[in-house]
Amino acid sequence: MSFIDVQNVWQQYGDQVVLEGLTLSVNEGEFCTLVGTSGCGKSTFLRLLLGQESPSKGQILLNGKPLRSEPDASRGVVFQRYSVFPHLSVLDNVALGLELPHSPVFGRLFGKARREAREQAAMLLKRVGLGHALAKYPSQLSGGMQQRLAIAQALVMKPRVLLLDEPFGALDPGIRKDMHALLLELWEETHLTVFMVTHDLNEGFSLGTRLMVFDKIRHDPHAPSAYGARITYDLPLNENRSKGREALTVPLLAHLNPL
Numbered sequence: 001m002s003f004i005d006v007q008n009v010w011q012q013y014g015d016q017v018v019l020e021g022l023t024l025s026v027n028e029g030e031f032c033t034l035v036g037t038s039g040c041g042k043s044t045f046l047r048l049l050l051g052q053e054s055p056s057k058g059q060i061l062l063n064g065k066p067l068r069s070e071p072d073a074s075r076g077v078v079f080q081r082y083s084v085f086p087h088l089s090v091l092d093n094v095a096l097g098l099e100l101p102h103s104p105v106f107g108r109l110f111g112k113a114r115r116e117a118r119e120q121a122a123m124l125l126k127r128v129g130l131g132h133a134l135a136k137y138p139s140q141l142s143g144g145m146q147q148r149l150a151i152a153q154a155l156v157m158k159p160r161v162l163l164l165d166e167p168f169g170a171l172d173p174g175i176r177k178d179m180h181a182l183l184l185e186l187w188e189e190t191h192l193t194v195f196m197v198t199h200d201l202n203e204g205f206s207l208g209t210r211l212m213v214f215d216k217i218r219h220d221p222h223a224p225s226a227y228g229a230r231i232t233y234d235l236p237l238n239e240n241r242s243k244g245r246e247a248l249t250v251p252l253l254a255h256l257n258p259l
């Protein structure tokens, strides 16, 4: 049994088929990068993994059990932008996740438990390089710092799966490099299973242990929404990454429209 089993998953909105027949198994600790043209259903797939939506057909198992139909602490998520709360300080953004589940009625912890939650949040923020910015608000942070905050916010709940939807897409190339290093370090430390959507093929090849290409292979010119995307390449990258890249970059680049 794999950690995550996606079994013949279809997703359809009205009569638009977005994903068709996705079947894959992912072991714990894999770092999957997902690429494909804009609109082919990558974010939809992440929402299914998060449990924010249920598939129209098929099922997703986590540890052999159907995914809960609501997001829970086993899965954390980071979007390209706006996943942090603008009206909360950096520290509160991360501490909130620890405080809320304990106190659904009053919203906050008190006394020792609250101090401990805040210490834990502060430690994680230090780890992602935001130790100096605990009292700041997101609007006072650069884009890269906001994404560090979003990552800390997702990790504080100790998820087993981290879902990243083009998390570095809005950042400058220099900053992206720093973020790649941070993400790989965190992944190695935590043994997280990662699914990361990127429109940067190089990012996909260099970060992932496995690269998946989403693509629509069936087309009906009279009914453009009749068919959805499938996973057309599923490449292990652990060994000999550069070989995989050489063999596939050319056909892939010809295939993927620049976004």
Ligand SMILES: Nc1ncnc2c1ncn2[C@@H]1O[C@H](COP(=O)(O)OP(=O)(O)O)[C@@H](O)[C@H]1O
Pocket: 013, 018, 036, 037, 038, 039, 040, 041, 042, 043, 044, 045
């Ligand atoms: N909740 C929804 N209702 C209707 N259509 C949707 C919904 N979510 C996504 N879609 C459609 O599904 C397709 C895939 O979208 P998306 O998963 O965002 O693609 P990607 O992330 O690969 O760019 C798009 O055509 C989009 O309009």
Ligand SMILES: [Mg+2]
Pocket: 042, 043, 044, 165
């Ligand atoms: Mg998307």
